[in-house]
Amino acid sequence: MADPIDFYFDFSSPYGYLASTAIDGLAARHGRRVRWRPFLIGALYKQLGYMPLEQPGKRAYFLHDVPRSARAMGVKLTIPASFPEALIAPARALYWIADRDEAKAAAFGAAAYRAYWSEGRKLADPQVVAEIAAGQGFAKDMVLAALNDPKVKDRLKAETDAAIAAGIFGSPFIIVDGERFWGSDRLDQVVKWLATGGW
């Protein structure tokens, strides 16, 4: 089987969510699997010294474009009142699950993303994260314990640092055989790259 697609994202990124609804399917149609690689975009922005939505005009556009793009894709999406907020627990949980079963990590990632952006659930809450992980067969108390495990915390920090060191500067960021694509609006090019091997 060909190398997996790397799917970098932050759970707080709505364009990441839009990409997440399509990434596993398009990969599978080209004989690929997807490595879901959450990172903390707040750490990235802190290091870069900027906040993308601090301009009022750009923020207003974003708040209009996100639901419009979701409707264009047929994806149910509501921007939570708490947006933007750091979503750390689901990212920690995903790596903990990935170390046990990578397919379940992808299914958990998709379910957690959907819970936040389509179902209005409080994804910053460890209890909610544990419930979603339970849907993949993991005991809730084990998940809750993992979320407070220093090794799990360090893992997410290390993954975030590695993503930044690899030049990831936004969410979603998709890498196919070394070729980098930034944004849900590059999904068409990702599909074309998978189909043709490049152009």
Added chain:
Amino acid sequence: MADPIDFYFDFSSPYGYLASTAIDGLAARHGRRVRWRPFLIGALYKQLGYMPLEQPGKRAYFLHDVPRSARAMGVKLTIPASFPEALIAPARALYWIADRDEAKAAAFGAAAYRAYWSEGRKLADPQVVAEIAAGQGFAKDMVLAALNDPKVKDRLKAETDAAIAAGIFGSPFIIVDGERFWGSDRLDQVVKWLATGGW
């Protein structure tokens, strides 16, 4: 005939160029014409206090994504050695032409954009701009005189200020019946909006 589509762009914007190669055709297929509205993105960035490509990782991505996106669209594009540079003369010329013949202004805009991004011509040079305008039937010495006319200079300043006041924050920016689309990667949504009237 339905209202025209407003196409805001800076000649120095490669994504604006990509959009320019498609905008008139897609508009015509939906019974629309296009108002080409160049503005000076440098003035916008100065007012916003940021430069989008100052981060090394983002700049490297941009320099790779632009030609890749051009190839995906079948558009010949080479990033000039002088990029990024202010391209003021063609923007002034376009408004001067538009006051005489808006269809010729669109044709001039397309030809000037192509000259810079596909043909390697020095679009910052008033002589080159005058030659391109001559292709639309305007005498070169009249164009060269217009480029130094304070009224023409003020017109571009006023158009740039108006674009910024209208909340335009990037290039290209396309407005269809009040609906705003930012970026050449929103062309699919522009076409869908024209076909359906919104969703």
